[in-house]
Amino acid sequence: MTNIDATNTDVQTAQPQPTSVHARIGAALTGAAIPADLLDLDARDPLAHKREEFTLPGGVVYLDGNSLGALPRAVPERLQRVAAQEWGDALIRSWGAGAAEGRDWMNLPDRVAAKIAPLIGALPHEVAVTDSTGVNTFKVLAAALKLAPAGRRVILTDAENFPTDLYIAQGLLDLLGGGYELRRVNPDALGEHLTADVAALLLTEVDYRTGRRLDMAAVTAQARAAGVLTVWDLAHSAGAFPVDLRGAGADFAVGCGYKFLNGGPGAPSFLFVSERHLGAMNAAPVAISGWMGHADPFEMDRAFTPAPGARRFVPGTPMVLSLSALDSALDVFEGVDLHALRAKSLSLTDTFIRLMEPLCARFPLTLVTPQEHVRRGSQVSYRHPQAREVMADLIGGGVIGDYRTPDILRFGFTPLYHSHADVARAVAGVQAALEARA
């Protein structure tokens, strides 16, 4: 139920009189008094049992599932089976063996896509799982530009978007040459920028630094009314709260497999293409068309015929090991009510913000995450002039969050494995870190 209970006593016994900053933080975590109202919230938490489905180290509160999700307990066994049996024993036969029972490697990307689809409000054939998020961003942006009328050659994006989104978009436009432009604007003032030369709008729903969430439905409607195709980066959304791409009328999306989907380091990314575009896209191959996205790869046809759905975006041989880990990790979401997930995420971040308030009064901490629920993802961030050093202290002491340039302390909350008691412990750790530094 909590991250650190059973195994953190060594910190206390070894350091009865904390002497270093790390030990002081560790002792604060272990000794934190958990307020009764938080214990009560945890006792009534409908997702509390999910914590048992993860392996987390003792002595830490892990607040970085928005960078690398924790390890689901079932994954190592699955990887062992894939390596020893499917690879070691069955060898090449595994590509096709067990197709009827859904165990063949060839269709593994599609089975994983079908598990991600309900988390993002998509149909299974609208989702593909392959490559990195950046590469998928390239492919869907290229598809969007191909669908847009010839006069529309601008990709509009958030000036402060995650760097890879900016780099990838610029790289694609450089390749296309004359007349194409990446226009970086403030996403809170989009209206004036949705002009007749804009082909696509590339936005990240939840900002990686501030945790600010955009109104996907409203922005998508605004873009559609202006004839602009939308490409949503769901890196910090998928698996953190329900996403409704179809409900919003989104055109394309991408997202990471290793953050809130817990697929492990380097897990394949997903992409979404609305089924209303699949027909129009049949006429031309996607930008990176490989044989695994062909309608019939082993026909070895010299001409490319796209697979019927989003599978056409899987260019090459499926990454079986990492796909298997992600496939197993996604089983954690079975039976999870995504609205309960969102409610718990908000309760955790609300609690964190409330418990941090006295520290904001005492130390140079400034909350940068919106307080308004509809504008918040599943993380809380503060500015601090020594954010880099403070986070290094925190990580050393067992509160694992992130430092982000230039001055951001970032704390990610994963409602599947965090409790409100974890929140109280984390704040006790932050308090110890700031007091030690002061």
Ligand SMILES: Cc1ncc(COP(=O)(O)O)c(C=O)c1O
């Ligand atoms: C918003 C966002 N987009 C894209 C990425 C990068 O994804 P990848 O490294 O899989 O290309 C990240 C994090 O790494 C991210 O936070």
Ligand SMILES: Nc1ccccc1C(=O)C[C@H](N)C(=O)O
């Ligand atoms: N893929 C990584 C590899 C190494 C270290 C961090 C990452 C992240 O994902 C960072 C994340 N995008 C972030 O918003 O901070």
